Structures are given as C-alpha cells and as structure tokens.
Amino acid sequence: MLNWAQQFNTFCFLDNHQYQFGPHTQECLLAAGIKDKPGSNTAFPDLQRNDDKKKTWLFGHLNYDLKNDPDRASCRHPDNIGFPEFFFFEPFVLISLSKKELSIESDAPGKVFDEINMTVLSDVLKSTAQDVIIKNRIQKEEYITVINKLKDHILRGDCYEINFCQEFFASPAVADPLHVYKRLSRISPNPFSALYRLEDKWVICASPERFLKKEGAQIISQPIKGTSKRMLENAASDERNKMDLYYSDKDRSENVMIVDLVRNDLSKVCKEGTVDVDELFGIYSFPQVHQMVSTVSGTLKDDISFYDIIRATFPMGSMTGAPKKRVMELIEQYEKTKRGIFSGAVGYISPSGDFDFNVVIRSILYNSQSGYLSFSTGSAITFYSDPEKEWEECLLKAEAMKSVFRR
Secondary structure, X not given: OHHHHOOOOEEEEEEOOOOOOOOOOOOEEEEXXXXXXXXXXXXXXXXXXXXXXXXXXXXXXXXXXXXXXXXXXXXXXXOOOOOOOEEEEEEXXXXXXXXXXXXXXXXOHHHHHHHHHHOOOOOOXXXXXXXXXXXXXXXXXXXXXXXXXXXXXXXXXXXXXXXXXXXXXXXXXXXXXXXXXXXXXXXXXXXXXXXXXXXXXXXXXXXXXXXEEEEOOEEEEEOEEEEEEOOOOOHHHHHHHHHHHHHOHHHHHHHHHHHHHHHHHHHOOEOOOOOEEEEEEEEEEOOOEEEEEEEEEEEEOOOOXXXXXXXXXXXXXXXXXXXXXXHHHHHHHHOOOOOOOOOOEEEEEOOOOOEEEEOOOXXXXXXXXXXXXXXXXXXXXXXXXXXXXXXXXXXXXXXHHHHOOOO
C-alpha cells in the first residue's frame, strides 16, 4: 500500500501499530492524492468555513509556527524543511486498514485494490541513506549554559517550566523516506506514527503522543512529561526504571504543571465544570522509553468551531511549558532553529467534524529537494533540572532516529 502511494506527491499515512491506546478509533489510515484543498490558500479561520460547506475527510498538519499571531512570539530563525503553517487536503483515495478489514473510498475502489496488489514491493533492506552524517546543532557545553540561563529565568519568576529543544541535522543528505519510515517503525513502533508527504517535504514520525482528539462533544488531550530508559535485556531493571519514573518528584512536578496548563486551555472551549483529569501520572511503556502520560478531557461548548479549539489549545503545552506565552518567547530567544512542523501536529478531521492529531515528536523531517534532514528532541526544564541529565534525556530520545542511519 505504501509503495503504491509513492505515485502521489501528497499523502498522509497514520498508523497506531495496534496499540490499544484509548480512546481508540482508527487502526490505520492512508489518504492519497489531492481532490481538494479547503482553506489551504486562505487564513486559518477560513478552514472551518470551507469545511462547513462540504462534509468530507480532511488530512494535514498544523505547523508550530501557526502560533505566530500578533499577540504571540514570532520566529526569525531559519526553517530548512519548509512546511507551510497549515495545510489540509481532501484525498482522492482513502484507505482504512484494520486487522480484519480493508476499506477503500474512491471513485474506483476495485481499481485501487488491483493496483495495490500489482505494486512491486521495494526491498525493505535497501540502504536507507547515503552518507548521512548526523550533527548536533548545539554542543554539550553550550546546551548546559543555556539550561542554566533558563533556570535563572525560572528563579526570577519568568516561567515555571520550559520545553527546550535542540536540533540534529544532516546536509546534504540523500534518503529514501519510505525505507527510513520502515526502519524507524521496526526500531520504534509507536501509537501515533505517520508518514506524511507534501510534495518534496516529508515527516517520518514515530510519535508516542496524542495532542487532541474530538469525538462528538467530548475532547481529550494526553500530554507526555516524564521519561525513563527501557532496559529490555533485564526485566527487573526495566521494571525498576518504570517505578522510579512513577515515583519521581521531578517528573511528577513537570507533568502536573502541564496538566494544569491543558486544563486551563480546555476550559476556554469546554462547558463549565466538565474539564476533568481522567488519569494522572499514567506510566506507558514504548520500545525505547517509559513515559508518564496524563489524560485530560472535557465537554465542548455548543457551536465551538475547529478554529476556536485550535486557537485555545495550540501549540500543545507539553512542547512549550508554562505560562505558555512567556515560554514561547524564551523558546524563540534560546533555540537555534525554527521548529516548523516539529512540535506541531499531523492528523485528520472526519466528515462528522471529529478529529485526532498527534504531536510531531520523535520524527525525522526531510526536504528531498534541498537534501536537508533534521530531527529535534527536548526536555522539560524546571528549577530542579540537572543540565547533564537533561542532555542525556535528549540523546536518549534521539537514539532511535540516529540508529536508522547506521549501516
């Protein structure tokens, strides 16, 4: 199916790798080809008006820099990947895949099915890249200096917590995005994975985090804050790391601050008294790491639009910190590159107006025209953060993506 999709210059593949990460809706979706582009050449609020006219599936993304409204911090750093601030498309072909069923929506579903079956599979062991040498944008000494400066900001009361990210990159790089995705999925299958192409721009995503899901009048967010390493060769050590994460005062502090921020964001669009924390400090195990995940939900007010919801909640608090407006200014001040689609969101809007979006983390970004390849990792900085440990956490999160390019 993915080999067949390569003929389209735009497609979006979403796969939860059979995680039952509740609430569970779609197993695996492929939206291929552009039938229509509602709102793609207009201001973001117009997307809702376009969608209201034509109830259909829409797939696409929200770029972190969509935050650049007049009252928010704009970014002047370089963006070497080049995704637009937002883009949504109605697909020519929509394929829904579960363990027991394949569903194809198109003008000629039988023809699509036959084409997929006749597609020649490429060699999954093919080299994923040629001479891809990953470099750090920030060296360790500079990173530690920045973390100490951010701790000074916290001490002065500028903020409580800030998600500081660093970039790893290769340029020029020649890579096959499909094979990179296959390797990344084998190394690190995660519940909000995606392979997203917009012409020469690619997101190769192994995200464990949901940003926002709407189902009927209910909306939920599942922020991640808190990470510990898996020890797969030693079950006792692995379980100890898991328990250490659950009882970590530092990780609980980081997590609960973001939970409070998400509660505040959702309260702007939810009915009074309906915002709840369904799960606090849940520990979930993924192939590379254990993560602390909390779930916050609410009941939407009547006549709340998609634009209203995104305006109130984006960018997600787990990728900014608190308070959101001030830490976005500090992110602009101290980070070296424009985040672009990193720490944005990829997902879908259904014909009924329901939607589900991930957080674009643990993701390799690639511009096949310029040959620029990039991925970023970060951690939550609080006053009690140890810069050395934060550096190690960033390297841990980067390991799966780095390993994709090892021969």
